[in-house]
Amino acid sequence: MTENTGYEVVVVGGGAAGLSAALVLGRSRRRTLVVDAGEPRNAPSAHMQGYLSRDGMSPAAFLAVGRREIARYGVELVRDRVVDATREDADRGGGGGGDFSVVLAGGRTVRARQLVVATGLEDELPPVPGLAERFGRDVLHCPYCHGWESRDLPTGVLATSVLSVHQALMVTRWSKDVRLFLHEVGESELTDQDLRRLAAAGVTVVPGEVAEVVVTDDRLTGVRLAGGAPGGGSFHAREVLYAAPRAVPRNDLLVRLGAELRETPFGSYPVIDERGLTSVPGLWAAGNASGFAEQVVNAASRGYRAGAAINAELLMADLDESAP
Numbered sequence: 001m002t003e004n005t006g007y008e009v010v011v012v013g014g015g016a017a018g019l020s021a022a023l024v025l026g027r028s029r030r031r032t033l034v035v036d037a038g039e040p041r042n043a044p045s046a047h048m049q050g051y052l053s054r055d056g057m058s059p060a061a062f063l064a065v066g067r068r069e070i071a072r073y074g075v076e077l078v079r080d081r082v083v084d085a086t087r088e089d090a091d092r093g094g095g096g097g098g099d100f101s102v103v104l105a106g107g108r109t110v111r112a113r114q115l116v117v118a119t120g121l122e123d124e125l126p127p128v129p130g131l132a133e134r135f136g137r138d139v140l141h142c143p144y145c146h147g148w149e150s151r152d153l154p155t156g157v158l159a160t161s162v163l164s165v166h167q168a169l170m171v172t173r174w175s176k177d178v179r180l181f182l183h184e185v186g187e188s189e190l191t192d193q194d195l196r197r198l199a200a201a202g203v204t205v206v207p208g209e210v211a212e213v214v215v216t217d218d219r220l221t222g223v224r225l226a227g228g229a230p231g232g233g234s235f236h237a238r239e240v241l242y243a244a245p246r247a248v249p250r251n252d253l254l255v256r257l258g259a260e261l262r263e264t265p266f267g268s269y270p271v272i273d274e275r276g277l278t279s280v281p282g283l284w285a286a287g288n289a290s291g292f293a294e295q296v297v298n299a300a301s302r303g304y305r306a307g308a309a310i311n312a313e314l315l316m317a318d319l320d321e322s323a324p
Contacts, residue, residue: 017287026073044136
């Protein structure tokens with residue numbers, strides 16, 4: 001079913017970035033639709049940290065407040081998934097960037113003059129037995145998000161790349177009992193500088209593959225090394241384990257619409273300007289759809305910036321069209 005009455009803006013994704021963009025657009029009196037599949041990246045976490053005035057708030061409560069706020073300004077939100085989108089040229093009547101046709105899984109097809117992609121990314125965890133079940137609880141990925149709550153506890157870092165050395169060094173700000181389990185990293189991959197820094201920080205380097213995460217009475221109690229590894233089968237008592245997941249950007253929609261992408265160590269992300277505009281006129285990216293390292297507060301900021309820029313783009317397009 002195609003709706004004859006289109007929206008000025010459709011926002012794909014109802015997380016911090018998408019809701020923030022929608023809030024600005026709603027307050028700017030723009031007819032806006034948010035399409036949210038309900039799969040926030042931080043859903044496993046009981047709380048979020050480092051967001052001024054929202055420190056310690058649960059992600060679910062944060063999103064619930066955001067949904068109520070955008071509703072006050074007439075923004076519509078539907079629980080659905082965008083499965084396809086196409087764009088016509090601006091000179092065919094879209095104005096302000098283009099005319100997007102957006103297909104939803106539920107059967108609707110809506111139109112928009114501007115499209116915001118705020119679909120975020122997925123975390124793909126290393127296939128270590130027991131790891132995924134503890135993610136967001138005592139298996140963590142970000143010390144800025146969880147370091148204070150797990151301070152001074154025996155801590156492990158699961159190395160999935162040489163970048164895990166940096167993570168282990170950072171974690172020592174919150175715990176002085178840190179062990180770096182090399183897991184997928186060979187000892188020869190560590191540079192002399194890595195070894196000097198790890199030693200200076202007091203990090204114990206443990207070679208060998210981790211076979212499993214050990215849980216007792218619903219609490220992480222340690223990790224066990226694989227039998228064939230040095231110290232094979234040995235148990236290392238830990239109460240916290242940091243594991244860097246592989247970021248999988250949800251960029252299908254951007255690819256379909258022809259946005260230029262850039263390759264990074266953390267996946268393919270769109271090339272955007274400082275406002276969030278992609279290489280496709282009228283197509284914007286915000287939050288973790290635009291980059292790997294956007295925490296909730298940064299994602300909200302990106303959404304706000306995109307929303308304000310879109311309002312200005314639409315205004316100027318309308319003025320240019322009506323000018324004598």
